[in-house]
C-alpha cells in the first residue's frame with residue numbers, strides 16, 4: 001500500500017463513508033499506532049475527515065495538519081474539531097481533538113480560486129467582529145488590497161485571525177479548552193511538496209518518534225518540526 005493517500009477535496013470528502021473506512025483501514029494496514037503521526041494536507045474538509053479518522057483510530061492517533069485554504073489556515077486548521085457528515089447531517093460524527101502541530105504555508109493559497117479566498121476572509125470578519133475591533137478596522141482599511149489577495153495583507157489577516165481563534169478556543173469551555181501543542185505560522189516556501197497543492201492528500205506514513213522537536217526556520221518566524229522529519233518529504 002502506498003504511504004500517501006489522495007482523497008477528493010471539498011465537502012464531498014466528508015460525505016463519503018467509504019472514504020472514512022478506507023482511511024481507517026489504511027491506519028490499520030500501515031501499522032499506525034499512537035506513537036505515530038498522521039499528516040493531513042488539504043482544505044478544511046479534508047482536515048476534518050482525516051482528523052476524525054485519526055481521532056477514532058486507536059482512540060486517538062496524533063495528527064499534524066497542513067491547511068491549504070484561507071479558511072483552514074485562519075480557522076479550522078488551528079482549531080480542535082474534526083468531523084464528517086452523516087445521514088445528510090453536517091458534522092454529525094466528530095470529536096474534539098487538538099492537533100500535535102499545524103503548518104501554515106502561504107504558498108498553498110496561490111492556487112485557490114476567488115471563492116475560496118473570500119470564504120476564508122469572511123471567517124476573519126466574523127472573528128474580528130467578535131474579538132478585535134482594531135483588527136476589524138484594519139480590514140476595512142485594507143479592503144481593496146484584501147480583495148486582490150495582496151500577499152502581505154493576506155498573511156497578516158490569516159495570522160491575526162488564527163491567533164484570535166486560538167485565544168478563543170483556549171477559553172473556559174472544556175470542549176474547546178485544548179490548544180494545539182504547537183502552531184506554526186510559516187509564510188515562506190519551505191516545504192517542498194512535489195505534487196500540486198491542488199491535490200489534497202493525507203499521509204499515513206509513520207514518523208519516527210517526534211517527542212523531541214527542533215526549530216526549523218526558513219522564512220518562518222516560528223516554525224517547528226520533528227527532528228526526524230525530512231522537510232522535503234515528498235507528498
Ligand SMILES: NC(=O)c1ccc[n+]([C@@H]2O[C@H](COP(=O)([O-])OP(=O)(O)OC[C@H]3O[C@@H](n4cnc5c(N)ncnc54)[C@H](O)[C@@H]3O)[C@@H](O)[C@H]2O)c1
Pocket residue numbers: 008009010011014042043044045046048068069070071072075076077079080081082083091108109110111112113116119197198200
Ligand atoms: N473543524 C473545524 O473547526 C471547522 C471550522 C470551520 C469549517 N470547517 C469545515 O471546513 C470545510 C470547508 O473548508 P474549506 O473552506 O477549507 O474548503 P474545502 O476544504 O471544502 O475546499 C474547497 C475547495 O478548494 C480546493 N482546495 C483546497 N486547497 C486548495 C489549494 N491550495 N488550491 C486550490 N484548491 C484548493 C478543494 O479541493 C475544494 O475543491 C467545511 O466542511 C466546514 O464544515 C471545520
